[in-house]
């Protein structure tokens with residue numbers, strides 16, 4: 913827990929889940945550590961040759977530089 917400056921800083925798993933859940937609800941996501949709005953970027957991507965387009969979102973905290981990358985298109989919408 914004390915070597916954050918040396919390696920790539922990451923959120924705890926529970927924090928990542930909270931961030932992803934908030935984003936899925938359409939809320940403005942804030943960094944759980946810094947309490948600042950996180951930058952959201954949609955990454956187009958994936959190969960259309962596979963028959964579907966995978967969409968990913970990238971949320972980045974401008975303060976601590978932690979980021980979360982996750983798939984936003986998983987299966988069908990309920």
Ligand SMILES: [Zn+2]
Nearest residue numbers: 943946973976
């Ligand atoms: Zn932060």
